[in-house]
Amino acid sequence: MTLVKERPETVEEQAILAKKAAKKLSALTTEDKNEALHIIADELIQDYKYILEANREDLKNGKEKGFEEAYMDRLALSKERIEDFANGLREVAKLSDPTGDILSEWTLENGLNVKTVRVPLGVIGMIYEARPNVTADATGLALKSGNAIVLKGGSSAIFSNKAIVEVMHRALEKTKIPKEAVQFIASTEREATKQLFTMKEHIDVLIPRGGGSLIRAVVNNATVPVLETGVGNCHLYFDKDADVNKALSILINAKTDRPAVCNAAETLLVHKDWLKENHQVLQETLEKNNIQIHGDDRIVQLMKGAAPANESDWENEYLSLAIAIRVVDSLDEAVDHIDQYGTKHSEAIITENKETAEAFMRLVDAAALYHNASTRFTDGGALGFGAEIGISTQKLHARGPMGLPALTTVKYMMLGNGQIR
Amino acid sequence: MTLVKERPETVEEQAILAKKAAKKLSALTTEDKNEALHIIADELIQDYKYILEANREDLKNGKEKGFEEAYMDRLALSKERIEDFANGLREVAKLSDPTGDILSEWTLENGLNVKTVRVPLGVIGMIYEARPNVTADATGLALKSGNAIVLKGGSSAIFSNKAIVEVMHRALEKTKIPKEAVQFIASTEREATKQLFTMKEHIDVLIPRGGGSLIRAVVNNATVPVLETGVGNCHLYFDKDADVNKALSILINAKTDRPAVCNAAETLLVHKDWLKENHQVLQETLEKNNIQIHGDDRIVQLMKGAAPANESDWENEYLSLAIAIRVVDSLDEAVDHIDQYGTKHSEAIITENKETAEAFMRLVDAAALYHNASTRFTDGGALGFGAEIGISTQKLHARGPMGLPALTTVKYMMLGNGQIR
Numbered sequence: 001m002t003l004v005k006e007r008p009e010t011v012e013e014q015a016i017l018a019k020k021a022a023k024k025l026s027a028l029t030t031e032d033k034n035e036a037l038h039i040i041a042d043e044l045i046q047d048y049k050y051i052l053e054a055n056r057e058d059l060k061n062g063k064e065k066g067f068e069e070a071y072m073d074r075l076a077l078s079k080e081r082i083e084d085f086a087n088g089l090r091e092v093a094k095l096s097d098p099t100g101d102i103l104s105e106w107t108l109e110n111g112l113n114v115k116t117v118r119v120p121l122g123v124i125g126m127i128y129e130a131r132p133n134v135t136a137d138a139t140g141l142a143l144k145s146g147n148a149i150v151l152k153g154g155s156s157a158i159f160s161n162k163a164i165v166e167v168m169h170r171a172l173e174k175t176k177i178p179k180e181a182v183q184f185i186a187s188t189e190r191e192a193t194k195q196l197f198t199m200k201e202h203i204d205v206l207i208p209r210g211g212g213s214l215i216r217a218v219v220n221n222a223t224v225p226v227l228e229t230g231v232g233n234c235h236l237y238f239d240k241d242a243d244v245n246k247a248l249s250i251l252i253n254a255k256t257d258r259p260a261v262c263n264a265a266e267t268l269l270v271h272k273d274w275l276k277e278n279h280q281v282l283q284e285t286l287e288k289n290n291i292q293i294h295g296d297d298r299i300v301q302l303m304k305g306a307a308p309a310n311e312s313d314w315e316n317e318y319l320s321l322a323i324a325i326r327v328v329d330s331l332d333e334a335v336d337h338i339d340q341y342g343t344k345h346s347e348a349i350i351t352e353n354k355e356t357a358e359a360f361m362r363l364v365d366a367a368a369l370y371h372n373a374s375t376r377f378t379d380g381g382a383l384g385f386g387a388e389i390g391i392s393t394q395k396l397h398a399r400g401p402m403g404l405p406a407l408t409t410v411k412y413m414m415l416g417n418g419q420i421r
Numbered sequence: 422m423t424l425v426k427e428r429p430e431t432v433e434e435q436a437i438l439a440k441k442a443a444k445k446l447s448a449l450t451t452e453d454k455n456e457a458l459h460i461i462a463d464e465l466i467q468d469y470k471y472i473l474e475a476n477r478e479d480l481k482n483g484k485e486k487g488f489e490e491a492y493m494d495r496l497a498l499s500k501e502r503i504e505d506f507a508n509g510l511r512e513v514a515k516l517s518d519p520t521g522d523i524l525s526e527w528t529l530e531n532g533l534n535v536k537t538v539r540v541p542l543g544v545i546g547m548i549y550e551a552r553p554n555v556t557a558d559a560t561g562l563a564l565k566s567g568n569a570i571v572l573k574g575g576s577s578a579i580f581s582n583k584a585i586v587e588v589m590h591r592a593l594e595k596t597k598i599p600k601e602a603v604q605f606i607a608s609t610e611r612e613a614t615k616q617l618f619t620m621k622e623h624i625d626v627l628i629p630r631g632g633g634s635l636i637r638a639v640v641n642n643a644t645v646p647v648l649e650t651g652v653g654n655c656h657l658y659f660d661k662d663a664d665v666n667k668a669l670s671i672l673i674n675a676k677t678d679r680p681a682v683c684n685a686a687e688t689l690l691v692h693k694d695w696l697k698e699n700h701q702v703l704q705e706t707l708e709k710n711n712i713q714i715h716g717d718d719r720i721v722q723l724m725k726g727a728a729p730a731n732e733s734d735w736e737n738e739y740l741s742l743a744i745a746i747r748v749v750d751s752l753d754e755a756v757d758h759i760d761q762y763g764t765k766h767s768e769a770i771i772t773e774n775k776e777t778a779e780a781f782m783r784l785v786d787a788a789a790l791y792h793n794a795s796t797r798f799t800d801g802g803a804l805g806f807g808a809e810i811g812i813s814t815q816k817l818h819a820r821g822p823m824g825l826p827a828l829t830t831v832k833y834m835m836l837g838n839g840q841i842r
Contacts, residue, residue: 023784106805112794114804122786122814204816223641225817246839253841362832363444365543373533373837382536382842384527395542395625395830396646397817409816413782416794418667420674421803 001203011195014183015150015202018123021181022148026120026177030097036175037093041086044136048082054163055132062156070260073147075157075419085136085164088387092140095386099146099315100407110363113415118408120146122204125196127152127218129210132160138207139168139182141291141389145407148181150203152196154210155188162186213319227398227406229390232262232345233317234375237334237360239351240273246372247274248285253374256289256346260319262391263346267324269334272298275327279303285410287374299325314341331356335363337407342366344393346375348406367393367400432616436571436623439544442602443569447541449597451518457596458514462507465557465585469503469767470749475551475584479681483577491681496578506557506585509808513561516807518568519826534836541627543565546617548573548639550631553581559628560603562810566828569602571624574637575631576609585609609822618643627804630811633738638819648827650811653683653766654738655796658755658781660693660772667793668695668771669706674795675769677710681740682814683766684799688735688745690755698747700724713743720746734763745828752777756784764786767796788814788821798803800816 025033044051048319049100055077062072101118105412108114113290124147135151142149165184172179173372185192194366196203197218205225212231236254238247254265275282275298283303286293292336293299303397306325313324338347348370349360357371368378380388389406392398398406422500423701446454465472476498522539529535535763543567549555556572563570568641574582585606593600606613617624618639626646633652640647657675659668696703696719702723707714714720715730734745735758749755759768769791770781778792783805789799801809801822808828813819 004562103441108798108805110804112798114798116821220644225815243839249839249841257842361832362447368831368833368835370835371837373835373840374842377529377533377535377835377840378833378842382529384529394646396648398831399831400537410820411782411787412789412799412821414789414791414794414798416792417800418664418670419794420670421678421795421797 009185009192011185011192012199012202013318014077014185015199016198017180017241018148018150019202021178022120022122022146024146024178025181026057026099026146027144028146032176033097034093036143036172037089037140039174040140040168040171041089043167044082044086044089045175047109047167047170050077051082051160051167052077052079054159058157067156067258071130071156075132075160076201077132077160081133081191085133085414088133088137089140092144092217092387095144095404097144098408103410109420110419112419115413115415116410117413118405119411121407121409123148123150123204124200124407125150125152125199125206127193127196127206127208127210127214129154129214130139130157131209132157132164134168134209135161135164135184136168137387138389140334141387141404141407143177143181143405147407148183150183150185151195152185158186158188194221197224200224207390208307217233224369226394226396227390227392227402229402230262230345230393232264232375232378232391232393233267233315233337233341233343234263234265234346235267235269235334235342235348236265236375237328237331237338237347237349238268238270239331239349239353239356239360241353242271242274242350243352243372244278244281248281249347250350250372250374252285252289254376255291255323256321257374257376259321262317262374264317264319265323265375266317267326267337267341269326269328269337271334272327272329272410275302290321293325294322295325296327298327318328330369331363335360338364338366344380345391346370346394348373348375368390432606432608432613433620433623435606436544436617436620438601439569439571439604440623441544442599443541443567445599445603446564446566446569447520449567453597454518454567455514455563457593457598458510458561460595461557461561461589461592462510464588465503465507465510467498468588468591472503472581472584472588473500474496475580478580479578486577488577492551492577496553496581498553498581502554506554509554510559510561512702513565513808515785516566516825519829521569522629526833529840533782533840536834536836537831538834539826540577540832542828542830544569544571544623545626545828546571546573546620546624546645548614548617548629548631548635550575550629550635552630553578553585555630556582556585556605557589558808559630559810562808562825562828564598564602565824568603568828571604571606571617572612573606579607579609615642618645620689620743621645629812643690647815648811648823649815650814650823651683651766651814652738653685653796653799653812653814654688654736654762654766655663655684655686655767655832656688656690656755656759656762656763656769657796658749658752658759658768659687659689659691659695660752660770660774660777660781661692662777663692663695663771664773664793665699665702669702671771671793671795673706673710675797676712676744677742678795683738685738685740686744686769686795686796687738688747688758688762690749690758691765692755693748693750696723711742714746715743717748719748752784754778757779759785759787765816766812767791767799769794769796789811
């Protein structure tokens with residue numbers, strides 16, 4: 001056994017403390033957990049000045065390092081944003097607690113009673129980038145589902161994250177949840193993150209939240225199981241039987257509503273017959289909405305102002321008002337393109353032909369398939385789940401928006417009176 | 422795109438063929454798939470002599486290499502064993518097809534219809550050791566759940582496995598399932614297995630079946646998601662309130678019914694108060710059943726013939742008529758021991774005290790928890806699932822015995838008429 005000091009210093013010691021706390025946490029009632037979430041929310045609001053002070057330190061460092069504006073904006077906190085954290089926790093308190101749910105129950109002929117019961121995963125390792133809101137949001141979801149959490153945030157938000165955790169720890173002392181259930185890794189060294197990758201004994205799942213390179217680093221190096229979340233290189237396919245109005249309105253929504261999020265559209269695949277009829281109105285619509293076009297040869301010839309698309313245009317998310325457009329001769333060609341470049345997030349077909357739509361939805365391998373609707377609905381809030389811990393683009397365990405049940409597993413509980421086989 | 426030759430030669434080419442076949446397979450009806458399973462079963466029986474001939478080659482090589490008897494027994498085929506393969510396939514045909522099941526469905530206020538639908542995972546990579554039955558069993562479960570399969574069996578069964586696959590391929594030509602849906606990696610080089618570890622684009626999940634070292638190699642090196650199966654270092658805990666008859670009968674069943682399987686008991690944790698009263702009858706019972714004892718200090722002092730247990734006795738499965746016994750002073754000590762040495766498979770408490778049993782079942786982290794019953798029930802057949810692809814000891818995706826649903830994922834299918842956000 002590793003010795004655990006009063007003030008833990010190593011990442012492993014912290015993970016061990018989290019594991020112990022998780023056992024205590026698993027015995028608490030839903031009411032205990034909800035009460036704790038409200039107390040944390042109260043303290044965050046009460047101590048918002050302390051958090052803002054720490055945040056100023058991060059902003060100062062960010063400015064010195066010359067971070068770009070969008071990045072600084074995600075990093076910056078305000079009284080309102082901290083109130084949002086608190087409200088988020090109160091919303092999580094309202095969600096139904098999945099743990100303890102009996103998913104199935106039956107009795108064997110010999111009288112052995114078999115139940116599968118939802119239980120917490122144990123310890124969640126959260127690896128994330130600059131957004132300090134993840135510190136509070138992920139903690140709320142973890143605690144509500146009976147899990148301890150080890151937080152490893154980006155170094156650029158280190159002061160803000162530390163302050164938020166300090167406030168949460170002070171709050172937890174007034175609750176039945178042991179404060180050791182929330183561990184914050186203060187080291188900004190890469191080594192600390194790497195240690196989490198292989199700590200299978202103490203950490204039950206790693207959840208990376210951030211850009212593609214962070215997610216790839218975790219997926220490719222971790223031996224702890226990973227819940228892979230959300231790079232979204234999403235496609236719209238305008239079939240030859242697409243209704244023009246639906247197609248254009250969905251395109252504009254999926255591209256421009258919030259271009260920087262993962263469920264925004266990045267590539268338009270368009271059937272040659274549809275394009276022949278509608279290229280002018282497509283061009284006008286894109287222009288009117290200030291959307292920059294990167295097209296294949298046929299698009300460049302047909303649409304003025306279209307830049308030639310290269311491999312990177314098909315592969316990457318723009319996360320801005322730009323779109324890649326490729327002309328296809330068939331549904332199969334569209335499906336092949338998505339197979340090659342898609343990230344298994346959200347893919348939409350626009351068509352009035354039900355059979356074509358069904359074939360698309362069967363052939364395309366992604367978490368969410370849309371027929372005549374915008375990809376923007378792949379979102380826990382929009383689908384009515386309440387808060388989400390991320391959007392899974394993997395196939396095992398959880399797919400699509402992940403609510404509280406994604407943070408649980410099951411136990412077979414067998415009640416007997418001496419049954420043998 | 423990689424060029425695909427008529428006769429695939431590289432592992433990657435085979436995986437690509439499997440992926441393509443999986444798309445075709447996903448369009449077939451349950452009837453098509455069941456019919457194919459029966460045709461494979463027929464052909465296996467018809468061509469049993471061809472398979473036995475190949476098996477003799479493996480047995481000859483195994484003898485030359487001096488494999489031990491139990492290993493040779495697992496390797497050896499007979500007409501009856503091949504009939505068992507065929508019957509297994511017919512049993513799988515009887516199981517309900519999980520794909521296409523609608524798991525949930527709701528409609529948003531804007532009219533967007535949301536469904537979560539069970540779909541095949543895609544391509545399953547099966548990595549296994551000497552048992553040729555896995556070749557037929559795993560193929561049956563994969564095809565029934567709409568998945569293609571890439572088989573990588575142990576080199577000692579290479580001739581048998583190859584012959585079984587050849588027969589299955591001939592059978593598939595008479596069915597609607599493309600024969601490319603079953604790929605067999607004929608190379609016996611380690612490099613071939615390693616390639617499967619990282620082929621994330623073409624393979625959706627790896628399932629290792631075999632000993633601890635094979636499973637660890639896959640878990641620690643694969644970036645393709647893994648379904649970790651079954652090393653079972655299972656414990657029985659005799660609480661101070663354990664009924665003597667139940668305790669002893671469960672012990673004998675869990676230890677001796679089939680000592681070599683993963684749900685057999687390997688360690689007995691016994692409360693000091695229970696032992697004080699019952700050590701004589703425990704000793705007599707173990708002796709009568711020819712069970713060798715490895716004990717901690719207290720056991721060695723108390724029970725004659727007990728060998729002193731070392732770290733390896735607590736850590737490893739005996740898979741034979743031996744048991745490690747440790748005396749504990751409390752439930753917590755028993756739980757701590759299981760935390761340290763257990764493999765999260767099956768753990769049992771024997772007690773007449775309901776509260777103690779509930780605490781045990783909450784605190785111990787394992788797929789299956791038993792109160793007053795033998796660990797031997799952790800088995801798809803015993804629980805009424807029909808065939809199983811393995812017993813999951815991981816927490817994500819599937820836990821415990823894995824039937825057909827473990828080989829599926831979900832898609833969100835959204836049907837709209839132009840909805841935007």
